[in-house]
Amino acid sequence: xxxxxxxxxxxxxxxxxxxxxxxxxxxxxxxxxxxxxxxxxxxxxxxxxxxxxxxxxxxxxxxxxxxxxxxxxxxxxxxxxxxxxxxxxxxxxxxxxxxxxxxxxxxxxxxxxxxxxxxxxxxxxxxxxxxxxxxxxxxxxxxxxxxxxxxxxxxxxxxxxxxxxxxxxxxxxxxxxxxxxxxxxxxxxxxxxxxxxxxxxxxxxxxxxxxxxxxxxxxxxxxxxxxxxxxxxxxxxxxxxxxxxxxxxxxxxxxxxxxxxxxxxxxxxxx
Amino acid sequence: xxxxxxxxxxxxxxxxxxxxxxxxxxxxxxxxxxxxxxxxxxxxxxxxxxxxxxxxxxxxxxxxxxxxxxxxxxxxxxxxxxxxxxxxxxxxxxxxxxxxxxxxxxxxxxxxxxxxxxxxxxxxxxxxxxxxxxxxxxxxxxxxxxxxxxxxxxxxxxxxxxxxxxxxxxxxxxxxxxxxxxxxxxxxxxxxxxxxxxxxxxxxxxxxxxxxxxxxxxxxxxxxxxxxxxxxxxxxxxxxxxxxxxxxxxxxxxxxx
Numbered sequence: 083x084x085x086x087x088x089x090x091x092x093x094x095x096x097x098x099x100x101x102x103x104x105x106x107x108x109x110x111x112x113x114x115x116x117x118x119x120x121x122x123x124x125x126x127x128x129x130x131x132x133x134x135x136x137x138x139x140x141x142x143x144x145x146x147x148x149x150x151x152x153x154x155x156x157x158x159x160x161x162x163x164x165x166x167x168x169x170x171x172x173x174x175x176x177x178x179x180x181x182x183x184x185x186x187x188x189x190x191x192x193x194x195x196x197x198x199x200x201x202x203x204x205x206x207x208x209x210x211x212x213x214x215x216x217x218x219x220x221x222x223x224x225x226x227x228x229x230x231x232x233x234x235x236x237x238x239x240x241x242x243x244x245x246x247x248x249x250x251x252x253x254x255x256x257x258x259x260x261x262x263x264x265x266x267x268x269x270x271x272x273x274x275x276x277x278x279x280x281x282x283x284x285x286x287x288x289x290x291x292x293x294x295x296x297x298x299x300x301x302x303x304x305x306x307x308x309x310x311x312x313x314x315x316x317x318x319x320x321x322x323x324x325x326x327x328x329x330x331x332x333x334x335x336x337x338x339x340x341x342x343x344x345x346x347x348x349x350x351x352x353x
Numbered sequence: 354x355x356x357x358x359x360x361x362x363x364x365x366x367x368x369x370x371x372x373x374x375x376x377x378x379x380x381x382x383x384x385x386x387x388x389x390x391x392x393x394x395x396x397x398x399x400x401x402x403x404x405x406x407x408x409x410x411x412x413x414x415x416x417x418x419x420x421x422x423x424x425x426x427x428x429x430x431x432x433x434x435x436x437x438x439x440x441x442x443x444x445x446x447x448x449x450x451x452x453x454x455x456x457x458x459x460x461x462x463x464x465x466x467x468x469x470x471x472x473x474x475x476x477x478x479x480x481x482x483x484x485x486x487x488x489x490x491x492x493x494x495x496x497x498x499x500x501x502x503x504x505x506x507x508x509x510x511x512x513x514x515x516x517x518x519x520x521x522x523x524x525x526x527x528x529x530x531x532x533x534x535x536x537x538x539x540x541x542x543x544x545x546x547x548x549x550x551x552x553x554x555x556x557x558x559x560x561x562x563x564x565x566x567x568x569x570x571x572x573x574x575x576x577x578x579x580x581x582x583x584x585x586x587x588x589x590x591x592x593x594x595x596x597x598x599x600x601x602x603x604x605x606x607x608x609x610x
Contacts, residue, residue, distance in 0.1 A: 173356030174505055183377070185502060193499045197511030204495075229557055249510075277398050335574040 093329035097253060097285045098143065103152035104175040104292070105138055114309050116152070120302075122252070125279050131329055134307040135346045136289040137175070140255055143287070144170060157252070168198045171246030171254045171352040176261045179238070183230040188213050188226040194248040214243035221276070222228045236267040240274075247278070254278075256288040268292075272299040356476040357468045357578055357588075363476075364531045364544070365574040367483040369556060369567030370490055371528050373559075374521065383420065385542040386435035388529050390416045391536050393442030395463045396449035406530055413526035416442060421522075424430030431547050466537035466589030468578070479531045486524045493517050498559060535574070536589035543593045544570065547600050554603040569599045 098120035105113040113135040120126050128136050141147040142154055145165030156164050171194070185193075191213040192205050205213075217223055220240040225233065239259065244317060246254060254275075260268040276299055278284055290296050297316035299302060305312040307329075312318065375384050394412025398405030416438050424434040431494065450460060471479075490497075496517050500507045508514050525545070532541035552566035577592030 106371050146505065146508065165509060168511070170509060172509045174503065177503060179502070182553065182557045183502065184562055185498065189498075189503070193502065193506070194510070196496060196499050197507065273460060 096120050097124075097157060098287070099153070099155045101153040103139075103142065103154060104150045105135070105142060105147060106150045107138065107147075107222065111150075112308065113142075113306075114307075116310050118304060118310060119314060120285060120287065122285050123279070125275070125281040125299065125301045126288070127296040127303045128287065128289045128306055129291065129296070129303060130306040132291070137257055139306065140287065140289060141258055142152045143253075143255065144172060166197065168249045169252050171237075171243075171249065171251035171255045173242050173246050173254070173259055174258075175240075175257045176235070179231045182229065183231040185230050186227050187217060187222060187230050187233065187237075190230045190241050191216055191248055194245040212248060213244070216248050217241070220244045231346045236263050236271075239263060239267075239271060243274070251284070253287065256286070258289055258291065260292060261291065272296070275299065299332055354469070354578075354582065356471050356473055358575065360471050360476040360479040360531075361468055361574040361578055361592075361600075362571055363483040364528070365548075365570035366536050366567050367486060367528050368532060368544040368561055369548045369570035370487060371521075371524055372547070372570070373547050373551070373552060373562045373566045374497060375525070376549035376553055377498075377544050378405075378521075381542075381546045382432050382435055383417070384525060384529075384545040386420070386439040387413050387526065388532075388538060388542040389439050389544070390442035391529055391533060391541075392446040392464075393449075394446075395443075395460075395533070395538070396446035396453070399453045399459070400449040406533065409533060410526060410530045413529055414523055417522040417526055418519075420506065425544075433458050439564050463533055464537050464539055465587060466533070466540070468535045469586050471534060475534065476526040482527055482531060489520060490524070493520060494559075497521060502545050521604070529569070533577055536592055538595045540589050543596060547593075547596045548573075551596075551600040551603040554600075554607040569603075574597055 096119040098118070100116055100118040103113055103116040103118075104111065116139065128139065130136050138147060142149055143156060143161055143165075145161040148162075154161055155171065188210070192209060195205070195209055196340040214223075215224055217226060220243055222237065222240050222244065225237065225241070230238060233241065256275075260271065263271065275286060275288075279286055288296065288300070300316055302314060303312070303318075305308060365450050372413040375381055378434075389567070391409045394409035394416075395405040397403075397412060398408035402409070419436055420431065420434045423429060423437070424431045431583070448504055463575050496512050499510070500514055500517060504514060528545065531539055532544050536544060548566040548570040549562070551569050552562040552564075556562055557566055573596040577595045578588055580586060580595070581588040
């Protein structure tokens with residue numbers, strides 16, 4: 083496949099190995115012949131237009147969707163064997179939560195430890211302490227008792243990451259994490275992720291529709307539109323052939339960055 | 354009258370707990386649908402000469418699972434599936450009742466409640482079932498909240514989602530069946546929704562919601578029973594009217610805060 087690197091036979095197995103994955107949903111082929119490898123400690127961005135199968139790919143890894151054909155191995159095991167063992171930290175697409183839902187920020191963080199703990203055990207003091215520390219790490223100290231639903235989008239995002247990380251996962255899976263967060267918030271968010279990756283060797287798989295922003299942060303990018311059009315260095319994604327294959331038409335590339343003088347950027351304190 | 358109080362309070366505590374989750378999970382229509390579908394289950398009992406409450410219990414559990422299956426396999430919105438089973442069950446009930454021999458007085462009791470005529474065996478059965486289910490809820494509480502918060506996340510985290518949802522459905526069916534005795538088929542859905550809704554007006558903490566919901570349900574039941582005794586009113590209707598007044602009060606408390 084064009085642009086997809088082939089793994090030499092004697093290199094160590096990746097954290098995630100996907101071979102010729104095909105997935106059909108409601109009779110329609112959503113993913114076709116996907117070959118993808120993720121090495122441990124890598125930050126992989128998956129981009130593509132709406133309906134390209136990005137979320138489906140994540141759901142296959144999470145064990146929520148069965149492939150029609152192909153092999154998927156996560157640390158050598160099938161997704162359904164390994165998914166519920168706490169190997170994943172998962173941030174689903176931002177779902178709006180009722181502002182008065184009776185869960186505090188700490189309650190939500192501690193949800194990350196449920197399931198594995200078993201139904202009969204309660205949150206121990208150590209677990210609560212760990213939850214508080216996670217909130218501190220994510221810059222949310224003091225918000226433990228606040229209702230999760232009443233927090234801002236960015237704050238909910240931070241609490242959700244704390245929830246995803248409290249179980250010490252090996253792979254963090256994020257589905258469009260920047261939805262509902264402004265540009266400044268997004269950059270902070272990506273810095274945070276990058277810091278986490280460096281500190282703990284966490285593997286990160288992030289689905290985004292925002293090809294420009296994430297290329298600054300990810301180690302590798304995969305361009306997906308039912309098939310894999312490219313996997314590799316982020317800068318290599320910016321060629322016309324890949325983008326045409328991805329988005330279907332000839333496109334010009336419009337790059338925004340925070341120094342762009344055509345965009346107005348408010349300084350803190352300005353309105 | 355004592356037995357009525359015992360059974361009524363047991364049902365109220367049970368309804369109070371489950372009502373919070375019915376409101377949070379936004380399944381009030383499901384509760385209402387299964388409550389009315391219970392009429393079909395009661396009618397089966399009449400028709401076959403079996404205790405109508407036991408046939409109602411089995412029938413309610415079956416309908417709640419059937420709704421889930423039809424909605425997911427048939428790719429129907431859940432409220433559509435509920436509407437279908439609700440009306441089909443009532444229709445079946447009407448048919449079976451018309452084919453049964455003697456039913457008039459008994460039927461009235463099932464439709465509108467017959468708490469004052471409850472036997473001591475039935476009262477203690479209500480208490481033990483309520484106690485058992487409350488204990489189970491104490492165990493699944495946090496996981497049920499997690500599932501309500503984000504079901505897919507709960508699945509990925511390893512929470513036994515299907516099991517807990519099944520427990521919830523079965524508990525709801527049991528609450529409905531106990532409630533039929535107290536307030537009748539027509540009004541039981543009020544007990545499943547109003548206490549939790551009133552509690553949600555007053556607090557955003559889970560344990561607070563559960564406590565307030567139970568208190569409101571118990572006070573309404575006791576108050577309704579006393580009022581019905583003193584003034585010779587139908588107990589079921591009186592209980593639900595008191596409950597509605599509690600809701601009105603908590604709603605006012607919320608908007609005037």
